Amino acid sequence: MASHKAISRERAERIAKAHACEHCGEYSYKKLSIKTPTPSQRRELNEAWHAVKTCGVCGLEQEMGIAADGDVIYVS
Numbered sequence: 001m002a003s004h005k006a007i008s009r010e011r012a013e014r015i016a017k018a019h020a021c022e023h024c025g026e027y028s029y030k031k032l033s034i035k036t037p038t039p040s041q042r043r044e045l046n047e048a049w050h051a052v053k054t055c056g057v058c059g060l061e062q063e064m065g066i067a068a069d070g071d072v073i074y075v076s
Contacts, residue, residue, distance in 0.1 A: 006068035009034050012049035015072065016064055021055040022075055028056035041065065045073055 007015075013034050020027055031054040037047035048068035054061050065073035 006048040007066070007070045009049065011070060012051065012066050015066055015070055016051035016053060019064065019072060019075065021053075021058060021060055022062060023060040024055060024058040026055060026057040029053045030056035037065070047073060 013032065016032060016034065017027065017029065021029075031052075033052050035050050035052070037045070037050040041047045041050060045065050046067060047065040049066040051064040051066060052061070053064065062075055064075045067073050
């Protein structure tokens with residue numbers, strides 16, 4: 001996929017916020033950052049955006065990979 005066809009950073013942020021916490025199921029995040037993926041994440045996982053989120057309720061820190069078309073690749 002060409003990188004110029006990837007979703008915007010703002011769209012990636014909305015996708016990350018719309019995904020509930022894997023631990024408590026809440027949608028409240030006290031910290032959220034959207035970054036470009038590392039070269040290995042881009043190559044191996046085909047990530048367009050990498051999100052790091054901290055739940056505002058239970059405090060769980062999660063990482064999320066988002067594909068260029070907006071699909072969530074993984075949450076850990």
